[in-house]
Amino acid sequence: MRVAVLGMGSVGRGVLQMIEEKDLGISVTAVADSRSALINKDGISIDEVLEAKAKSGFCGDRSLTAMDVVRRAAYDVLIEVTPTNADTGEPALTHILSALEKGRHVVTSNKGPISREYSRIRSLAAAKGVQIRYEATVGGAIPIMHMLEHGLAGNRVLAVFGVLNGTCNFILSRMAAEGLTYEQALLEAREMGYAEADPTYDVKGIDPAIKLVILANTFCREPVTLEDVDITGIDLLTNDALRLAEEQHCTIRLIAEAIPDRGILRVAPRLLPLSHPLVVEGTLNAITIETDMAGEITLIGKGAGSVETASAIIGDLLYIRNFHAERHPKKT
Amino acid sequence: MKLEIKDAPGQLIAALKPISDLGGNIIAVIHQRDEKQRGGMLSVQIVLELPEQRLKELTRMIREQGVNIQRIGHERLLYQKAVMLIGHLIHTDLGDTVDRIDSTGFAEVTELNISMPAITQVSSARLVIKAVNKEDMEQAIAILRRVAREKEFLLVEPLEEIE
Numbered sequence: 001m002r003v004a005v006l007g008m009g010s011v012g013r014g015v016l017q018m019i020e021e022k023d024l025g026i027s028v029t030a031v032a033d034s035r036s037a038l039i040n041k042d043g044i045s046i047d048e049v050l051e052a053k054a055k056s057g058f059c060g061d062r063s064l065t066a067m068d069v070v071r072r073a074a075y076d077v078l079i080e081v082t083p084t085n086a087d088t089g090e091p092a093l094t095h096i097l098s099a100l101e102k103g104r105h106v107v108t109s110n111k112g113p114i115s116r117e118y119s120r121i122r123s124l125a126a127a128k129g130v131q132i133r134y135e136a137t138v139g140g141a142i143p144i145m146h147m148l149e150h151g152l153a154g155n156r157v158l159a160v161f162g163v164l165n166g167t168c169n170f171i172l173s174r175m176a177a178e179g180l181t182y183e184q185a186l187l188e189a190r191e192m193g194y195a196e197a198d199p200t201y202d203v204k205g206i207d208p209a210i211k212l213v214i215l216a217n218t219f220c221r222e223p224v225t226l227e228d229v230d231i232t233g234i235d236l237l238t239n240d241a242l243r244l245a246e247e248q249h250c251t252i253r254l255i256a257e258a259i260p261d262r263g264i265l266r267v268a269p270r271l272l273p274l275s276h277p278l279v280v281e282g283t284l285n286a287i288t289i290e291t292d293m294a295g296e297i298t299l300i301g302k303g304a305g306s307v308e309t310a311s312a313i314i315g316d317l318l319y320i321r322n323f324h325a326e327r328h329p330k331k332t
Numbered sequence: 333m334k335l336e337i338k339d340a341p342g343q344l345i346a347a348l349k350p351i352s353d354l355g356g357n358i359i360a361v362i363h364q365r366d367e368k369q370r371g372g373m374l375s376v377q378i379v380l381e382l383p384e385q386r387l388k389e390l391t392r393m394i395r396e397q398g399v400n401i402q403r404i405g406h407e408r409l410l411y412q413k414a415v416m417l418i419g420h421l422i423h424t425d426l427g428d429t430v431d432r433i434d435s436t437g438f439a440e441v442t443e444l445n446i447s448m449p450a451i452t453q454v455s456s457a458r459l460v461i462k463a464v465n466k467e468d469m470e471q472a473i474a475i476l477r478r479v480a481r482e483k484e485f486l487l488v489e490p491l492e493e494i495e
Binding site: 161232236237238240241243244245247248250252255257268269270271272273276278 | 414415416418419445447449454455456457458486488489490491492
């Protein structure tokens, strides 16, 4: 199977490293970052590309772009892992739609296009008889999409609850454990590299809300958008509140919740008993799925990280190869 | 609940035993000997606490003892939830906030713990609300949500009911 990788950030590099290390029978025929690209239909040397990127900041030829890769490279699956733009979904959206249009499968970690244009992307993929897979968009290494689509096939999903943002979970864990103020815990999260310089996206609950939209669109019949989510962040929480919660053997976590039958789509800090399975520590993510046959199932795992996200992407790649490769148009 | 039992030794015990068997707690037993009953029957009122969903089983067990249940009164304030409020709670009239719940008649604030670090800083409070049943509790929480929006404080709700 031949893949083209767009995006050479932490996720892109993790995917390339794992493809190189694990001998999965995957050949990389093109890579692109924001300012250059490299195309070779016989396969590129992953080591050389990673070294070039580390040395010069460019992965290849500066006269080539990501769109040249999408249009001209020889690949079966496009791996779209460029930085997310939640407002427009671009340029990832154009990359994804162009690849699908060409009859290529797409695997992405990019939340922007999947949360904003899911119906459009899904119907184009269906029309072209190819797969669009996005396991890496939600819950990092946790195989939540595979669980919903395959593991729990035939179940009716009644509700999904989750800790979907590692940054917020880290801040709340630290506030609870050490009695830190919100500002102190945020500072610590920044020092550890868990929070961006501008943490708005995480602490205001927008990032978990986008992930909730992606989840809901995967298991609900009615399509939803970010505007449908009732969002409250964690930035107003106090360590006093956490202490008062603790007195009742409870704590506070930022929970994303979708209950389709009751029209609930919400991200908000919630009180949970300390023994609750969703009370996970540090940057971990956790998701509880409630279904009619299986009852409750909770998955806990790493919500971010280069190799952890690569795990989700490679899971999608191998799923396509094992179950859908034959549906791909004949290669020349 | 109001029961009708025979005015004979052992009958009251027979009617009460199923309550403790089901893990219930008897709060009060009121005899009404002055009420004239037909055929030597006696009316007794029992106030009790029972784990959720067990009422049907209890009525079946009591009837099996040959005791007639005249009336089952409304359950009262047995459903409990703790919530957290964060913001300028005192300046936005905490008394009024509590009263919005208490004045409903179907839910009450039964406990309030508040922490006020400094005059310029926000306060944090834990409120325990009791209501008769789940539906009333949901209404009480909905009221609190509206008050929180109106007075611009943060309401942290439990994910599941906390005992």
